[in-house]
Amino acid sequence: MKNVLHWDPPEGLTGVEVLYTVQYFIYGQKKWLDKPECRKSNRTYCDLSAETSDYEHQYYARVKASRKATCSKWTETGRFYPYLETQIGPPAVALTAGEKSISVVLTASEKWRRTLEEGAVSMQQVYPALVYNVSMYSPQSHRMWWQCVANGSLVVPWLEPDTLYCVRVEALVPGPPRLPLPSEKQCISTLKDQTQEWKIK
Amino acid sequence: KTLRLGSCVISTNLQKIQSTFSEIRDSVQAEDRNIDTRILSKSLSLQDTEPSDQCCLLRRVLRLYLERVFKNYQTSDPHTLRKISSLANSFLTILKDLRLCHDRKTCHCGEEAAEKYGQILSHFEELAPQAAVVKTLGELDIFLQWLEETS
Numbered sequence: 001m002k003n004v005l006h007w008d009p010p011e012g013l014t015g016v017e018v019l020y021t022v023q024y025f026i027y028g029q030k031k032w033l034d035k036p037e038c039r040k041s042n043r044t045y046c047d048l049s050a051e052t053s054d055y056e057h058q059y060y061a062r063v064k065a066s067r068k069a070t071c072s073k074w075t076e077t078g079r080f081y082p083y084l085e086t087q088i089g090p091p092a093v094a095l096t097a098g099e100k101s102i103s104v105v106l107t108a109s110e111k112w113r114r115t116l117e118e119g120a121v122s123m124q125q126v127y128p129a130l131v132y133n134v135s136m137y138s139p140q141s142h143r144m145w146w147q148c149v150a151n152g153s154l155v156v157p158w159l160e161p162d163t164l165y166c167v168r169v170e171a172l173v174p175g176p177p178r179l180p181l182p183s184e185k186q187c188i189s190t191l192k193d194q195t196q197e198w199k200i201k
Numbered sequence: 202k203t204l205r206l207g208s209c210v211i212s213t214n215l216q217k218i219q220s221t222f223s224e225i226r227d228s229v230q231a232e233d234r235n236i237d238t239r240i241l242s243k244s245l246s247l248q249d250t251e252p253s254d255q256c257c258l259l260r261r262v263l264r265l266y267l268e269r270v271f272k273n274y275q276t277s278d279p280h281t282l283r284k285i286s287s288l289a290n291s292f293l294t295i296l297k298d299l300r301l302c303h304d305r306k307t308c309h310c311g312e313e314a315a316e317k318y319g320q321i322l323s324h325f326e327e328l329a330p331q332a333a334v335v336k337t338l339g340e341l342d343i344f345l346q347w348l349e350e351t352s
Contacts, residue, residue: 028239056243058343060236079230081342129352174202174216174349176223176342 001086002112003052005061006045010072018065022046027058027079040066049112055082055126088123088171090183091132091152099161099191106132106152106169127173137166139187148172161193202352206259207252207309209302211295215348218291222341225284230339235332240324241340245317247347254317255351257310260299261318262344263292265325266337273334288341 009018022038025031038046052059058081062074089109096103108130111121124130134154136145140163147154159165166187170180202215243249250258271289276282302308325333 025236027236028242030237056346078227079233079236079339083346084342129349174219175346176219176226 001053001055001082002047002049003080003082003086004045004047004049005063005077007063007075009044010065013065013067016067017042018067020044020046020063020065022048022061022063023074024048024051025060025062027060032062050114052080052082053112053114055086057082083126084175085178087179087181088127088130088173090181091169091171093167093169093183093186095167095186095188097188097190099193100159101155101157102136102159102165102167102188102190104134104149104154104156104167104169106134106149106154108152108171123171123173130171130173133170133172135168135170137168139164139166159190161190164189202349204259204348204352205252206247206255206299206302206351207307209256209299209307211298211302213295213298213348214291215345215352218288219342219345219349221284221287221291222345225281226339226342228278228281229335232335233332233339235328235336238324238328238336239340240321240333240337241343241347242320242324245320246350248350250317251311251313253309254311254314256299256302256308257314258317259348260296260303260308261314262321263296263299265321266341266344267292267296269325270334270337273330274338275331275334285338 005022007020019040019042020038021040022035023032024035025033033051035046035048035051046063048059048061058079060077060079062076064074065072091106091108094105096105108122108124111123111126113120132149132152134147134149136156137143141160145156147156164187166185168182168185170182203210203212247255247258267289271285271292274285299308325337328336
């Protein structure tokens with residue numbers, strides 16, 4: 001899970017060189033820990049994904065500003081629980097058209113990795129109860145379908161031949177409400193009705 | 202949601218409980234200034250407990266929340282009070298269902314349940330009373346995650 005801390009510069013100091021230092025804390029442990037890449041940095045964000053990769057722990061972060069010899073107090077976040085607060089990215093969606101059906105194959109997004117050498121971990125492994133909310137829409141008839149799918153595939157039957165349908169998919173996991181991140185809209189047309197074709201010839 | 206605790210199986214509306222707590226979570230956790238201690242540590246979790254002891258451990262932690270946390274949490278905010286009352290009612294319902302398992306002899310209290318609950322209680326009692334109440338309430342998201350992982 002990619003976890004990036006963001007903050008706003010102090011008021012009234014725009015255009016002035018301000019440097020920031022970030023620390024993080026693992027709830028229940030003993031001390032604040034440094035993030036070297038975010039010490040005396042002029043960026044207003046800090047990527048703490050590596051430090052918060054054990055998603056079953058809870059974390060705090062804090063940042064302070066400094067300019068020349070003066071330093072601000074620390075500003076601290078609330079308690080951050082990656083397992084419950086992570087936004088689940090949409091799955092990869094593959095559509096295949098039939099004459100009167102569309103097949104939808106879904107591949108869960110992957111957990112953030114430090115390096116590519118690290119093995120890929122699917123969000124399905126992190127959240128075994130993950131399900132997909134598949135919504136399909138026909139621009140022509142304005143009809144809409146929803147279906148919740150636990151495994152990664154679905155065939156939508158009884159469609160009209162030679163008709164455009166659009167699909168959007170969202171991954172849902174149990175727990176407190178989270179901001180949904182639906183997939184991009186993908187559209188595909190069902191195939192022409194072969195029986196009609198033969199009659200015409 | 203179905204909770205499988207060894208041979209004791211009950212159902213509960215976990216999503217509703219999680220949503221209720223998420224409405225007061227930030228404000229309650231912000232009151233907890235002892236961030237270097239944790240009462241519900243990972244090693245004591247329900248899902249890492251022998252299935253036969255899970256029901257008993259759950260009953261005891263539910264009672265801790267009902268008898269020493271929800272009852273003693275001090276706030277003047279009516280919204281928070283309503284949410285805590287809703288949480289308490291949900292916990293009472295679960296406890297009632299677990300009592301049926303106890304009556305049917307499927308809620309055995311073994312050594313592991315006693316050992317783990319003992320540690321939870323000692324963490325709780327190491328803190329000043331009100332600090333312990335605030336911290337345990339703030340860790341409800343951890344406890345609910347334990348329940349999620351036994352379902």
